Amino acid sequence: MSLLEINGLRLAMRSFDGETEVLNGVDLAVGENAIAGVVGETGSGKSLTGLSISRLVPTPPGRYLGGTIRFDGQDLMTASEEEMRRLRGRQIGMIFQDPTTNLNPAFRISTQMVDIALNVAKSDPELIGIQARSSRRARRVAARQRCVDLLGQVGISDPDTRIDAYPHTFSGGMRQRVLIAMALIGQPRLLIADEPTTALDVSVQAQVLELMSSFVRERDLTMIFITHNIGVVAQLCTDVSVMNAGRVVESGDVRKVLKNPEDSYTKELLSAVMTRDTPRPARNRAAAGAVA
């Protein structure tokens, strides 16, 4: 049973050049507790697929032409805006690429996190461990405690004091951890991560990936990991879907797809990735010395 099932999703975007279909029949199924990689190049539609799941594509200029998105049996395409808002906070979490633009520089981390926690607690007070009729003060204290715990879990040392710092005092990797903690406040069942490690150095990226993989393992979490980096998919994901020109061209178990690709585009993409084993080009130094 899949937690998320996208069938034949078609999305058109309107612009000066007329309406172009950017997703033309995306099929994607994500099983419970999977880490599903969605990999593709610029313009493949991978980010729009992610945004479509939480219905964050602005319409207009976007327009859905057809298809269904089922999350835990519920059709998200027909869900009301109110239902979507509830889902976004509680069931579906999102992490975006650039941690600097997703944290408001004017507020302390605590202000931003506690705000989300209190909001989540409105529908489910249990989440921060309080009764529905607790006082405002008790709510605040509990919400803060929950945020401090989460920051500790994502590997921020001394979270009790660091939570009151401003975002600019954190490094890029630390900010991305804060965003992960934020996305986890509502204990979502599905986490959509759109290029969460692209802006990070490789050594920091490895740490963040390790963190994400341990979260999926230890919690009841399913993750969609959108990236252009096949190396990251190979390291982290259990399944992978390769997207090209608004369509999933190949999907399946990560070992099967990356080791024995069937689709010609997948093969092409894999062969273009540079690794430490890529043969170095033969150099034709005929001209060398002639100009000097």
Place this chain on the structure above:
Amino acid sequence: MTILQVENLTKHYVTSGGYFDGRGETIVALDDVSFDVRRGESIGIVGESGSGKSTLSRIILGLERPDSGRIVFDGTDLSTLSKRELRAICARIQVVFQDPYASLNPRMSVRDLIAEPMEIHRDILGMSNAQITDRVAELLTLVRMEEDHMHRYPHEFSGGQRQRIGIARALACKPQLIVLDEPTSALDVSVQAQVLSLLIGLQDELNLTYLFISHDLAVVRYLCQSAILIRKGKLVENAPIESLFDAPESDYGRMLIGAMPDIDPDRSPFRLKSEA
């Protein structure tokens, strides 16, 4: 044979400091960095963000002055030159920046963009407008674009095409040394491969020397004959590519090589952990 000598380069920055105390911290961007670059070779300069690799490229490009140390280009010590002489050297050292979207002025046509270095150095080159236009056409062909692309504007092109425009601009004054500041890291892998093969072809054809600044060891390995690793302003390793990959001498080198993404799922460190 040596075209560029970097000798004991040191650069400090003072941050603007806190709101109240006003005292800034001193950040060491480069600490006593020395290396040589041979003509016709590609040398990779590898480091993570904040390592000082960008400062190094800015000093070599003459955009910043070092606190101490010197740069000798083709036998001339750059610090002894007058402003005018330095400007002339600019024609021989060119740069291609990482971000092909930000490095091209959106209000200029491709012709004007590529023509700009020739217009700046008109006093040395002595080219008429018609000659410049001809040269732009020639350069566009050289980077495998169409001649009539010259009348379009940057936003009409894809990332890879824009990077070709950037490369054509860098080639305009027939430079000897090109600083490539992460020229492919903003591009898709398939486009990256095309740009790299273009760079390699141009190097062989025009006997260029590349200073390739990158955080991506795989790309450095593909393009360069040797590499320098920089960490927190210090040079930690300077070795030919083969020996760097076969037997890295520094811990940092081992760490970087270990963190290189691998497309084989069976070599993933956390997968092994989670499936154990």
Place this chain on the structure above:
Amino acid sequence: MSEVVQSTGSAATRSARRTNWARGFYRFRQNPLSVVGLVIVVLLLLLALFGEYIAPYPEHLNGELNVANRFQPPSAEFWFGTNEVGQDIFSLVLAGARISLLSGIAVIVVATLIGTFIGVIAGYFGSWLDEVLMRFTDLVLTLPALILAMAIAAGLGPSIPNMILALALAWWPGFARMARGEVLSTKAELYVLAAKAQGGGNTRILTRHILPNITSPIIVKMSLDVGFAILAVASLGFIGIGVRPPTPEWGVMLSVSRSNLPHFWWTAIFPGMAIFLSVLSFNFMGDGLRDVFDPRARR
């Protein structure tokens, strides 16, 4: 060879420019209010140029009176009614467009020239020059613009050019601050660094790279500000500095009609509507221009 490239080139460049314009207009059209604003602005500009020729009672514009017809309410004969000396208000409002609009535009053009010059110099060269210029700008900015303009206008004597100059001298700091900010952010762009790395000098960087990239926000601010400048011109007219009766100007007309309210409401409503409409339409148009130049600012 080069001849051929040149000639086909200019045609290709022209067509590339045409697509850019079409693309810009497409974004402008996305907001219907912008189009409404543009249409009204164009109409107002036509009125400003030809208003006095289509006025039904051109003789009233030269101060001719018709006391027998004073305070006629709006009718088929006098669309907007008549004022206390029997002049046709419709004719006066039409003719008033010229002075109000053109002086509003003139104020902003002069203010833009002064402000941009100072702001660009301050932002580009920085250090002490920036300090001196911007502290001076702040100083002018601390004085209430209208009061300052009143003082300058009073000192120079009441005339339309003096009023324009007075308002412009009070208006430029906004442009200076904005231009400085834009220069600071443009200066940090990679393409400016690229030009410097190629050995480009200050003149080239300013004229080829910085100015072309800061004109869009300046044009947007100009168009937004023209509305307020029209209001300021009217205000000065209202308090009796600047344009003097019987020159038909909206602010002056409002001022004179004060004593006719509320009974002869039409003497005030129509000039007031004209001011309201022009301020609003320039603002709508400015919003549309912002969508064209900076599509990210709004959907």
